[in-house]
Amino acid sequence: MKEAKKIPYKIYLEESEMPKEWYNVRADMKNKPAPLLNPGTLEPMTFEELRGVFCDELVRQELDDTTPYFEIPQEIQDFYKMYRPSPLVRAYCLEEALQTPAKIYYKFEGNNTSGSHKLNSAIAQAYYAKKQGLKGVTTETGAGQWGTALSMACAYLGLDCQVYMVKCSYEQKPFRREVMRTYGANVTPSPSETTNVGRKILAEHPGTSGSLGCAISEAVEAAVSQDGYRYVLGSVLSQVLLHQSVIGLETKAALDKYGITPDVIIGCAGGGSNLGGLISPFMGEKLRGEKDYQIIAVEPASCPSITRGRYAYDFCDTGMVCPLAKMYTLGSGFIPSPNHAGGLRYHGMSSVLSQLYDDKLMEAISIEQTAVFDAATKFARIEGILPAPESSHAIKAAMDEAMKCKETGEEKTIVFGLTGTGYFDMVAYEKFNNGEMTDYIPSDDDLAKGFAGLPEV
Amino acid sequence: MKEAKKIPYKIYLEESEMPKEWYNVRADMKNKPAPLLNPGTLEPMTFEELRGVFCDELVRQELDDTTPYFEIPQEIQDFYKMYRPSPLVRAYCLEEALQTPAKIYYKFEGNNTSGSHKLNSAIAQAYYAKKQGLKGVTTETGAGQWGTALSMACAYLGLDCQVYMVKCSYEQKPFRREVMRTYGANVTPSPSETTNVGRKILAEHPGTSGSLGCAISEAVEAAVSQDGYRYVLGSVLSQVLLHQSVIGLETKAALDKYGITPDVIIGCAGGGSNLGGLISPFMGEKLRGEKDYQIIAVEPASCPSITRGRYAYDFCDTGMVCPLAKMYTLGSGFIPSPNHAGGLRYHGMSSVLSQLYDDKLMEAISIEQTAVFDAATKFARIEGILPAPESSHAIKAAMDEAMKCKETGEEKTIVFGLTGTGYFDMVAYEKFNNGEMTDYIPSDDDLAKGFAGLPEV
Numbered sequence: 001m002k003e004a005k006k007i008p009y010k011i012y013l014e015e016s017e018m019p020k021e022w023y024n025v026r027a028d029m030k031n032k033p034a035p036l037l038n039p040g041t042l043e044p045m046t047f048e049e050l051r052g053v054f055c056d057e058l059v060r061q062e063l064d065d066t067t068p069y070f071e072i073p074q075e076i077q078d079f080y081k082m083y084r085p086s087p088l089v090r091a092y093c094l095e096e097a098l099q100t101p102a103k104i105y106y107k108f109e110g111n112n113t114s115g116s117h118k119l120n121s122a123i124a125q126a127y128y129a130k131k132q133g134l135k136g137v138t139t140e141t142g143a144g145q146w147g148t149a150l151s152m153a154c155a156y157l158g159l160d161c162q163v164y165m166v167k168c169s170y171e172q173k174p175f176r177r178e179v180m181r182t183y184g185a186n187v188t189p190s191p192s193e194t195t196n197v198g199r200k201i202l203a204e205h206p207g208t209s210g211s212l213g214c215a216i217s218e219a220v221e222a223a224v225s226q227d228g229y230r231y232v233l234g235s236v237l238s239q240v241l242l243h244q245s246v247i248g249l250e251t252k253a254a255l256d257k258y259g260i261t262p263d264v265i266i267g268c269a270g271g272g273s274n275l276g277g278l279i280s281p282f283m284g285e286k287l288r289g290e291k292d293y294q295i296i297a298v299e300p301a302s303c304p305s306i307t308r309g310r311y312a313y314d315f316c317d318t319g320m321v322c323p324l325a326k327m328y329t330l331g332s333g334f335i336p337s338p339n340h341a342g343g344l345r346y347h348g349m350s351s352v353l354s355q356l357y358d359d360k361l362m363e364a365i366s367i368e369q370t371a372v373f374d375a376a377t378k379f380a381r382i383e384g385i386l387p388a389p390e391s392s393h394a395i396k397a398a399m400d401e402a403m404k405c406k407e408t409g410e411e412k413t414i415v416f417g418l419t420g421t422g423y424f425d426m427v428a429y430e431k432f433n434n435g436e437m438t439d440y441i442p443s444d445d446d447l448a449k450g451f452a453g454l455p456e457v
Numbered sequence: 458m459k460e461a462k463k464i465p466y467k468i469y470l471e472e473s474e475m476p477k478e479w480y481n482v483r484a485d486m487k488n489k490p491a492p493l494l495n496p497g498t499l500e501p502m503t504f505e506e507l508r509g510v511f512c513d514e515l516v517r518q519e520l521d522d523t524t525p526y527f528e529i530p531q532e533i534q535d536f537y538k539m540y541r542p543s544p545l546v547r548a549y550c551l552e553e554a555l556q557t558p559a560k561i562y563y564k565f566e567g568n569n570t571s572g573s574h575k576l577n578s579a580i581a582q583a584y585y586a587k588k589q590g591l592k593g594v595t596t597e598t599g600a601g602q603w604g605t606a607l608s609m610a611c612a613y614l615g616l617d618c619q620v621y622m623v624k625c626s627y628e629q630k631p632f633r634r635e636v637m638r639t640y641g642a643n644v645t646p647s648p649s650e651t652t653n654v655g656r657k658i659l660a661e662h663p664g665t666s667g668s669l670g671c672a673i674s675e676a677v678e679a680a681v682s683q684d685g686y687r688y689v690l691g692s693v694l695s696q697v698l699l700h701q702s703v704i705g706l707e708t709k710a711a712l713d714k715y716g717i718t719p720d721v722i723i724g725c726a727g728g729g730s731n732l733g734g735l736i737s738p739f740m741g742e743k744l745r746g747e748k749d750y751q752i753i754a755v756e757p758a759s760c761p762s763i764t765r766g767r768y769a770y771d772f773c774d775t776g777m778v779c780p781l782a783k784m785y786t787l788g789s790g791f792i793p794s795p796n797h798a799g800g801l802r803y804h805g806m807s808s809v810l811s812q813l814y815d816d817k818l819m820e821a822i823s824i825e826q827t828a829v830f831d832a833a834t835k836f837a838r839i840e841g842i843l844p845a846p847e848s849s850h851a852i853k854a855a856m857d858e859a860m861k862c863k864e865t866g867e868e869k870t871i872v873f874g875l876t877g878t879g880y881f882d883m884v885a886y887e888k889f890n891n892g893e894m895t896d897y898i899p900s901d902d903d904l905a906k907g908f909a910g911l912p913e914v
Binding site: 008009010012014015081082083092093111112113115152155156174175178179181182183184377380381382383384385386421423424426427429430433 | 471878
């Protein structure tokens with residue numbers, strides 16, 4: 001498509017152009033994502049069952065797969081104005097360095113203290129908790145980005161915040177804990193001795209470095225065992241994808257402003273919060289038959305839930321206290337290696353994205369860790385931004401796509417999500433800088449063990 | 458002044474509105490800053506003498522106190538577009554929290570990987586080194602922000618980068634080193650055994666935690682003892698203030714766009730790079746008698762060069778290898794306590810700012826560390842941004858000014874410089890969070906020792 005105006009290095013929307021509604025991609029899906037199931041009855045979870053764990057309004061959003069737009073409350077819009085709109089960056093320097101005819105754009109979500117897109121849903125979830133009159137919320141965090149985001153949102157609204165942090169991230173990212181504490185949160189390494197499920201996991205897997213699945217179990221237990229608390233989750237859930245649609249809506253508005261239509265849209269995928277948010281409005285057009293886009297999910301080779309997982313009902317957490325979700329999964333018992341992309345170490349994938357993948361509306365690839373850090377370092381030097389390991393999966397994939405264009409001569413427009421910064425990932429970068437980083441790819445036997453624990457539904 | 462339009466949370470200039478020239482405030486000063494002196498002859502340093510240490514073009518900029526505007530080379534303008542314009546933020550949430558009638562704005566320079574405004578001069582200095590055909594540059598860094606900025610600029614341009622990092626910052630900020638290494642720099646803790654001056658300082662002060670003055674001496678020695686290398690400096694020099702004028706020019710353009718005239722302008726001051734850059738165009742108006750502003754420099758009580766120093770010729774470095782500069786100084790032998798605001802631990806102050814202060818064109822105050830971190834924590838929770846300790850000196854002063862307005866009912870417009878983020882300062886935040894942070898104010902006797910070392914000029 002012909003570009004009407006000169007594209008600046010960074011496209012910022014005006015405040016007045018920022019989204020006032022979130023977009024619910026499920027409304028346009030013909031094949032709806034499968035419902036959450038009660039693990040006891042195997043019946044779809046009801047509003048009444050879910051409201052013991054989540055805030056009422058969030059349960060409504062979770063269960064609603066028909067309403068296309070949800071108004072963003074004014075208070076959340078105001079909070080968004082403190083750190084949004086995020087820039088859509090034209091990667092002129094990267095294009096030049098790669099000598100590619102491709103046009104590369106990235107939506108950079110790292111310019112806030114949480115360092116990632118996670119704040120978009122954190123403020124929404126904290127807001128509804130506050131509005132319901134709750135005392136506080138509990139959660140888990142992997143890389144620490146979600147925990148930081150939630151701490152910030154809770155500090156802003158005056159809510160108590162209890163964070164279970166995956167132990168390997170807790171150890172690799174000691175300063176993350178202090179950021180959360182600076183925002184007033186309590187942070188516990190998971191698995192911990194503070195919950196029944198934590199004690200059980202520690203007994204069965206002594207010395208485990210933890211996983212998001214374990215930490216979720218602990219946070220849920222902590223929520224339901226305290227008065228005035230609910231559990232909140234930074235990914236996987238459909239409500240999170242709804243809130244994160246602000247990423248895609250801003251991206252689309254910025255592209256539309258300059259008459260740009262992307263050919264390829266790329267995002268890293270752990271539980272799906274960033275990818276789901278980024279692609280939502282584009283996927284909506286695709287679902288409605290208005291436009292077509294190539295959409296690529298990128299996951300770590302060490303935790304390949306889409307590319308090597310099974311599409312099945314599974315527990316969302318290791319402790320099996322949560323509802324069952326139908327998703328691409330490695331089994332809730334799969335404990336990934338201590339890959340540094342902590343935010344991508346989840347055994348499953350958003351039900352929405354899983355269904356879209358199963359319907360062949362998007363593709364998925366997996367990348368090994370050293371290749372990711374190599375791309376991250378190159379990107380840092382060329383584009384100036386030191387990226388988070390999670391985000392760097394998308395960088396690597398985007399660079400590969402751009403190099404394909406160099407071979408074919410195609411002038412494709414590539415958009416990828418740069419979800420965050422790597423300032424708290426310097427232990428991992430140090431390993432890479434010292435040549436001490438290794439790759440880990442689970443064997444088929446490793447995967448078989450995870451699959452063996454899938455529930456029979 | 459009446460505000461014509463609704464002020465958004467963040468004012469971003471368009472790319473086309475970004476400065477194309479730097480402003481040299483010395484051109485409008487009636488009393489020029491005193492010239493640098495050759496320490497041997499006590500005569501003003503000549504172009505020929507300085508070009509052994511600095512790039513030719515930078516020497517020209519350093520010596521020119523009459524040309525008001527310098528064109529920003531297109532390559533530097535393009536680099537600026539990667540991370541600038543920086544937002545001018547209206548601190549609506551802080552105003553609300555303080556219940557002040559004051560209107561508070563801050564120019565936020567932290568949205569780049571170096572985490573501060575230092576990149577503005579780093580790219581300029583690296584650019585001129587590259588243009589002169591040099592192999593690389595050497596420098597010192599205190600908090601690590603300047604070293605990171607220079608590493609980024611050198612990586613972008615393909616220059617070698619050697620950084621001497623003040624030892625206490627090196628130890629308190631281990632991850633800063635890895636960021637610099639990721640950008641390809643060599644980082645040495647200072648004082649080190651790698652230079653003559655480093656060995657001498659270590660022999661005289663075993664176990665010293667270092668100072669900017671020591672690190673400068675080492676970096677200068679490293680530059681002059683290698684072929685194809687020059688020394689670059691992140692603050693103090695007039696050329697740095699020239700480059701940093703981009704901060705003030707953008708700030709003024711953003712304010713002008715909305716018809717806003719500030720009453721008070723506040724910046725933290727270590728060597729003066731941020732403060733000098735922020736106030737330059739405003740000070741220009743003041744010097745030309747066009748407008749009046751209250752301008753406040755804020756320094757740490759532990760290193761109070763303006764508020765308790767002497768206005769005298771002094772060495773810029775501890776090793777006394779550099780030219781003499783006339784400035785407010787605590788004496789080059791003054792080694793400050795390991796205050797966490799590493800970027801403010803310099804014994805002297807920019808000659809430009811020193812002259813302006815001596816001419817009573819600006820004020821100065823000093824603040825103790827615990828009060829600074831208390832303000833920093835409040836600011837983080839209210840405005841979302843976790844500030845650098847250096848920047849937090851300005852935050853504290855701005856909050857105090859806003860509280861004065863609350864008492865008097867004045868609706869003053871306060872603008873302050875938020876120079877950077879505190880993501881690499883979590884050791885200091887941890888101390889504060891644990892209630893283990895203490896204040897240190899040098900006694901008159903401590904200061905007398907520093908003054909005793911002032912050269913007789």
